[in-house]
Amino acid sequence: MHVTHLSLADFRSYARVEVPLDPGVTAFVGANGQGKTNLVEAVGYLATLGSHRVSSDAPLVRMGADRAVIRAAVTQGERSQLVELELNPGKANRARINRSSQVRPRDVLGIVRTVLFAPEDLALVKGDPGERRRFLDELVTARSPRMAGVRSDYERVLKQRNTLLKSAAMARRHGGRSMDLSTLDVWDQHLGRVGAELLAQRLDLIATLQPLADKAYADVAPGGGPVMLEYRSSVGTEVEHARTREELYAQLIAALAEVRKQEIERGVTLVGPHRDDLVLGLRGMPAKGYASHGESWSYALALRLASYDLLRSEGNEPVLVLDDVFAELDARRRERLAELVAQGEQVLVTAAVDDDVPGVLAGTRYAVSAGEVDRL
Ligand SMILES: Nc1ncnc2c1ncn2[C@@H]1O[C@H](COP(=O)(O)OP(=O)(O)O)[C@@H](O)[C@H]1O
Numbered sequence: 397m398h399v400t401h402l403s404l405a406d407f408r409s410y411a412r413v414e415v416p417l418d419p420g421v422t423a424f425v426g427a428n429g430q431g432k433t434n435l436v437e438a439v440g441y442l443a444t445l446g447s448h449r450v451s452s453d454a455p456l457v458r459m460g461a462d463r464a465v466i467r468a469a470v471t472q473g474e475r476s477q478l479v480e481l482e483l484n485p486g487k488a489n490r491a492r493i494n495r496s497s498q499v500r501p502r503d504v505l506g507i508v509r510t511v512l513f514a515p516e517d518l519a520l521v522k523g524d525p526g527e528r529r530r531f532l533d534e535l536v537t538a539r540s541p542r543m544a545g546v547r548s549d550y551e552r553v554l555k556q557r558n559t560l561l562k563s564a565a566m567a568r569r570h571g572g573r574s575m576d577l578s579t580l581d582v583w584d585q586h587l588g589r590v591g592a593e594l595l596a597q598r599l600d601l602i603a604t605l606q607p608l609a610d611k612a613y614a615d616v617a618p619g620g621g622p623v624m625l626e627y628r629s630s631v632g633t634e635v636e637h638a639r640t641r642e643e644l645y646a647q648l649i650a651a652l653a654e655v656r657k658q659e660i661e662r663g664v665t666l667v668g669p670h671r672d673d674l675v676l677g678l679r680g681m682p683a684k685g686y687a688s689h690g691e692s693w694s695y696a697l698a699l700r701l702a703s704y705d706l707l708r709s710e711g712n713e714p715v716l717v718l719d720d721v722f723a724e725l726d727a728r729r730r731e732r733l734a735e736l737v738a739q740g741e742q743v744l745v746t747a748a749v750d751d752d753v754p755g756v757l758a759g760t761r762y763a764v765s766a767g768e769v770d771r772l
């Protein structure tokens with residue numbers, strides 16, 4: 397798929413901007429702070445319903461405005477669609493497809509797919525487990541948009557189960573009546589059912605991504621690997637050997653039973669996909685804490701390139717976004733990366749200076765300056 401037109405209203409620094417887009421490579425060039433990343437951030441938002449830079453919507457709305465609109469015309473094969481999201485911080489966001497009546501925001505997932513690499517991705521390697529869970533879950537959702545529903549079900553069940561555990565912990569502390577544990581059993585089953593589905597999808601993703609990540613790392617940093625992706629689950633080491641969702645369900649239920657006493661003491665759910673991590677191994681060591689800055693950067697890029705490969709190979713050609721990537725690479729790697737991605741259906745690149753964009757990425761150039769986006 398590719399985006400043929402992007403239109404923003406009160407998004408970040410843009411009061412209004414209209415950007416027609418071609419398939420192939422488009423580069424946005426301009427000095428720092430001019431609004432290049434803001435443009436690609438908007439495209440990424442359509443694909444994930446979130447920003448790669450901030451966790452809340454408020455900073456995405458232009459200072460002084462009370463809502464932002466992102467609109468994109470998208471072509472997939474013969475089919476064209478118009479997607480529109482209205483961001484209302486503090487209130488529910490709204491979505492429309494083809495100007496018709498409203499749909500839930502998550503119904504737009506799958507229309508725009510992106511793989512976005514940005515300097516912030518260093519946190520994938522160096523940051524907390526939550527960064528890597530988000531990476532996995534966003535990719536799981538890009539493969540299969542219905543997983544957005546599973547993820548939000550999981551969040552909801554987890555929240556309600558935690559509320560229940562908290563009140564049990566309170567009652568216990570104040571010597572009150574102990575809780576009716578059959579209610580908790582019911583929530584265990586909900587958590588087990590939805591959690592097993594999420595676990596199954598993550599495990600399948602990691603198995604598929606592993607060889608692609610190893611290959612991508614070898615492309616980005618020849619001779620620097622191998623890389624090994626390893627899922628570390630709070631549920632236990634046996635999740636890797638589970639062959640069916642029923643087995644994962646059984647393991648999750650057993651793990652919950654094992655920690656129930658602690659959970660009631662602490663008032664929080666201690667096992668489940670929300671407590672898991674993806675360990676990024678590099679030459680037999682975890683990259684986090686061991687890898688150099690350059691290796692961490694290469695690793696993050698390799699994960700994104702592997703994601704791109706994976707979605708393409710499954711017939712979900714995404715838009716590849718490379719935000720400020722080329723300045724970080726030496727000339728040889730720059731050319732290498734450019735060759736790898738030059739054949740993509742649509743590639744959006746940002747760079748501070750034109751010279752950073754490799755010659756093989758010939759395509760449309762836009763100058764971005766003080767909120768103006770002009771075709772060169
Ligand atoms: N909500 C907002 N309202 C107004 N301006 C914003 C908002 N969020 C960010 N900006 C401005 O956008 C600019 C950064 O744009 P960005 O796209 O990140 O720049 P770059 O071209 O370096 O990628 C900054 O000058 C910042 O002040």
Ligand SMILES: [Mg+2]
Pocket residue numbers: 432433434719720746
């Ligand atoms: Mg930028």
